[in-house]
Amino acid sequence: MTDGPTITTIAQRAGVSIASVSRVLNGLPTREDTVRRVMRAADELGYVPNSVARSLRNRRTDQIAFAMADIGNPVYVAMVREIQPVLKEAGYRLLIHSTDGDAEDELGVLRGLRERYVDGLIISPLRGVTEEHVEAIVAARAPVVVIGALPEGMPEGALVDNVRTDSATGVRLALDHLHAVGRRRIGFLNGPLDTVPGAARAVAYREALEALGLPYDEDLVEVGDFYRDSGARAARTLLSRVPGVDALMCANDLIALGALDVLREQGRDVPGDVAVVGMDDTELASVTLPTLTSVSLGSAERGRAAAGLLLDRLQNGPREPRVVVVRPSLTIRGSTALPGASGVSGRPGVSGSSGGGR
Amino acid sequence: MTDGPTITTIAQRAGVSIASVSRVLNGLPTREDTVRRVMRAADELGYVPNSVARSLRNRRTDQIAFAMADIGNPVYVAMVREIQPVLKEAGYRLLIHSTDGDAEDELGVLRGLRERYVDGLIISPLRGVTEEHVEAIVAARAPVVVIGALPEGMPEGALVDNVRTDSATGVRLALDHLHAVGRRRIGFLNGPLDTVPGAARAVAYREALEALGLPYDEDLVEVGDFYRDSGARAARTLLSRVPGVDALMCANDLIALGALDVLREQGRDVPGDVAVVGMDDTELASVTLPTLTSVSLGSAERGRAAAGLLLDRLQNGPREPRVVVVRPSLTIRGSTALPGASGVSGRPGVSGSSGGGR
DNA sequence: CATCCAGCCGTAAACGTTTACAGGCGGCTC
DNA sequence: GAGCCGCCTGTAAACGTTTACGGCTGGATG
Numbered sequence: 001m002t003d004g005p006t007i008t009t010i011a012q013r014a015g016v017s018i019a020s021v022s023r024v025l026n027g028l029p030t031r032e033d034t035v036r037r038v039m040r041a042a043d044e045l046g047y048v049p050n051s052v053a054r055s056l057r058n059r060r061t062d063q064i065a066f067a068m069a070d071i072g073n074p075v076y077v078a079m080v081r082e083i084q085p086v087l088k089e090a091g092y093r094l095l096i097h098s099t100d101g102d103a104e105d106e107l108g109v110l111r112g113l114r115e116r117y118v119d120g121l122i123i124s125p126l127r128g129v130t131e132e133h134v135e136a137i138v139a140a141r142a143p144v145v146v147i148g149a150l151p152e153g154m155p156e157g158a159l160v161d162n163v164r165t166d167s168a169t170g171v172r173l174a175l176d177h178l179h180a181v182g183r184r185r186i187g188f189l190n191g192p193l194d195t196v197p198g199a200a201r202a203v204a205y206r207e208a209l210e211a212l213g214l215p216y217d218e219d220l221v222e223v224g225d226f227y228r229d230s231g232a233r234a235a236r237t238l239l240s241r242v243p244g245v246d247a248l249m250c251a252n253d254l255i256a257l258g259a260l261d262v263l264r265e266q267g268r269d270v271p272g273d274v275a276v277v278g279m280d281d282t283e284l285a286s287v288t289l290p291t292l293t294s295v296s297l298g299s300a301e302r303g304r305a306a307a308g309l310l311l312d313r314l315q316n317g318p319r320e321p322r323v324v325v326v327r328p329s330l331t332i333r334g335s336t337a338l339p340g341a342s343g344v345s346g347r348p349g350v351s352g353s354s355g356g357g358r
Numbered sequence: 359m360t361d362g363p364t365i366t367t368i369a370q371r372a373g374v375s376i377a378s379v380s381r382v383l384n385g386l387p388t389r390e391d392t393v394r395r396v397m398r399a400a401d402e403l404g405y406v407p408n409s410v411a412r413s414l415r416n417r418r419t420d421q422i423a424f425a426m427a428d429i430g431n432p433v434y435v436a437m438v439r440e441i442q443p444v445l446k447e448a449g450y451r452l453l454i455h456s457t458d459g460d461a462e463d464e465l466g467v468l469r470g471l472r473e474r475y476v477d478g479l480i481i482s483p484l485r486g487v488t489e490e491h492v493e494a495i496v497a498a499r500a501p502v503v504v505i506g507a508l509p510e511g512m513p514e515g516a517l518v519d520n521v522r523t524d525s526a527t528g529v530r531l532a533l534d535h536l537h538a539v540g541r542r543r544i545g546f547l548n549g550p551l552d553t554v555p556g557a558a559r560a561v562a563y564r565e566a567l568e569a570l571g572l573p574y575d576e577d578l579v580e581v582g583d584f585y586r587d588s589g590a591r592a593a594r595t596l597l598s599r600v601p602g603v604d605a606l607m608c609a610n611d612l613i614a615l616g617a618l619d620v621l622r623e624q625g626r627d628v629p630g631d632v633a634v635v636g637m638d639d640t641e642l643a644s645v646t647l648p649t650l651t652s653v654s655l656g657s658a659e660r661g662r663a664a665a666g667l668l669l670d671r672l673q674n675g676p677r678e679p680r681v682v683v684v685r686p687s688l689t690i691r692g693s694t695a696l697p698g699a700s701g702v703s704g705r706p707g708v709s710g711s712s713g714g715g716r
Numbered sequence: 717c718a719t720c721c722a723g724c725c726g727t728a729a730a731c732g733t734t735t736a737c738a739g740g741c742g743g744c745t746c
Numbered sequence: 747g748a749g750c751c752g753c754c755t756g757t758a759a760a761c762g763t764t765t766a767c768g769g770c771t772g773g774a775t776g
Contacts, residue, residue, distance in 0.1 A: 411762030
């Protein structure tokens with residue numbers, strides 16, 4: 001009794017076979033009287049089906065995993081917030097893997113798919129999809145959605161969809177805007193070049209400058225980590241090297257936060273002396289003073305799209321791989337206000353932590 | 359082949375029985391030669407054990423769930439960040455349930471324990487542990503850790519530990535501090551009274567005032583939701599009703615954010631005219647301007663403690679229920695700076711998104 | 717050479733479901 | 747009244763593991 005009733009227990013009590021019990025519990029056509037007896041016994045025993053046994057038999061776990069670098073990063077939090085309700089609605093449970101951006105760890109998750117503890121996976125590999133990733137995805141034979149760039153030639157049988165954003169366009173939006181408000185010496189605080197976003201944004205910065213007819217100057221670029229203190233360090237270095245910068249493009253909001261810290265510390269006015277743009281448009285952007293203009297890469301949309309693609313595959317079976325591209329957009333706030341407009345009172349965002357799904 | 363090899367496949371290829379295969383794979387003593395043959399076959403086939411079948415047989419899933427109101431809330435994010443690495447280290451996977459604070463949903467999670475899809479649960483019920491929660495916990499027969507208040511008389515057999523903080527002390531710390539910096543008309547922006555934290559903080563506010571010899575004035579209290587926009591509304595109402603307040607105690611950081619928005623909008627100086635204190639000491643507190651003095655309720659510690667208690671129970675079997683109390687502390691920043699000290703340059707926190715575990 | 721023991725190994729059962737298949741029973745038709 | 751058909755139900759197999767148990771083999775011992 002300590003072990004909870006099974007369908008066998010119910011069968012005995014109801015005086016029927018376990019097959020009948022199963023049929024009744026699954027709503028298959030059964031004689032009225034049998035149904036009543038089984039239902040009664042199940043109720044009295046407080047029966048709850050064992051999901052593991054069911055999974056073994058049905059070859060599905062009703063679980064889906066989401067793997068990303070760091071659950072503390074607001075971008076991933078935004079994704080989880082969107083993914084969770086979609087999956088729940090469809091009857092799936094959500095597993096979280098925080099990989100610390102460690103490639104070995106990511107591979108572990110992908111390889112783990114073969115243990116069949118989940119029906120599908122959404123993964124956002126920080127350092128890109130390598131040969132080994134691809135192998136693991138093919139070997140998995142469980143659908144995978146990759147958030148981020150995917151190599152060109154995926155093998156035939158790979159059950160993989162792709163959600164990406166176009167951070168190059170995002171950078172361009174930002175630089176166009178800075179140019180439009182009169183900035184000409186635009187510094188760039190980037191993240192590590194061996195991460196996918198870092199590499200993409202480096203290229204995009206250069207191209208955007210070119211499109212604007214501005215010269216590319218190595219001195220205007222500083223590389224660090226995607227964190228606030230690292231952003232502060234980078235900003236300090238850049239500002240001392242090139243005191244005349246009039247704008248800072250930051251590869252994410254946390255870096256921008258660090259930059260704002262330093263600018264304030266040095267008594268430079270934002271946006272009067274230096275305009276600042278962040279990326280990801282996290283909730284932090286509406287908290288700072290001045291509020292932070294930021295490129296939205298649609299984290300929420302990406303999360304939702306990924307969940308949608310995965311569910312579609314799980315429910316409708318095999319099909320051609322699909323790619324969803326989420327367009328970036330620019331949210332203009334106080335840190336790049338046009339001269340004349342008061343940069344101080346960029347109105348705060350709508351809500352800190354509510355909003356989002358439903 | 360599309361279905362992946364099982365131990366049966368290996369057994370055939372290696373010319374041994376499935377029992378031997380299992381023994382080899384589990385490292386049980388076996389003849390050298392057999393080990394080699396099995397290992398070889400397993401390698402060639404790319405065998406990976408099926409975790410569902412193993413779970414069924416072993417009666418454990420190596421999965422643990424964490425249920426909280428909202429994964430978007432920085433408090434829970436902090437907890438997850440601590441829980442995840444501890445569990446991973448111990449070989450457990452983490453499932454996330456975001457319940458929206460819905461009591462039905464919470465109960466669903468607790469009842470779901472009987473499906474045995476996880477080995478244990480960490481839950482933080484927003485609206486307290488009801489009779490029904492207790493019933494479900496007892497019926498679960500799987501260990502549960504409750505983060506938050508637990509009713510006095512838990513039944514004998516309940517496999518439940520408890521991690522709590524003492525938000526009353528937290529409120530007292532904050533009010534003592536406000537009193538020490540000369541504030542006498544201290545408003546209180548609370549969250550819903552039917553939530554556990556809301557109710558506790560309401561009482562604590564009243565008692566702390568009393569201890570300080572300050573009168574309790576209903577007009578100084580405003581109740582809303584735990585969100586930023588709600589905090590702004592509440593602040594507006596309170597400020598127009600009692601223009602002379604010289605401090606605002608906020609029941610969480612998001613509310614404090616809303617209050618800061620309103621104070622800035624009305625041109626009141628913080629902390630000159632009005633001092634502000636938040637609660638939870640989330641990363642937001644070091645971002646605002648001025649930076650926000652906040653009561654830390656040790657979210658990270660609570661998460662870590664909860665994971666520890668659960669693992670202990672899973673590894674060492676039954677024992678007396680345990681209670682861990684995490685002491686609150688006050689992090690003083692710019693929003694309550696003593697007159698004289700520059701309230702503007704409260705130094706920014708160490709790092710936005712890194713730090714934490716490991 | 718018979719006996720015993722240790723060390724390996726294979727058979728089979730068990731975990732708790734779902735479901736193919738076949739058997740039983742009742743009612744209908746001729 | 748015999749035969750047939752259809753409905754309902756029970757038996758048993760299957761999902762992929764782990765493990766108790768007993769049997770076989772070989773060497774050591776008397």
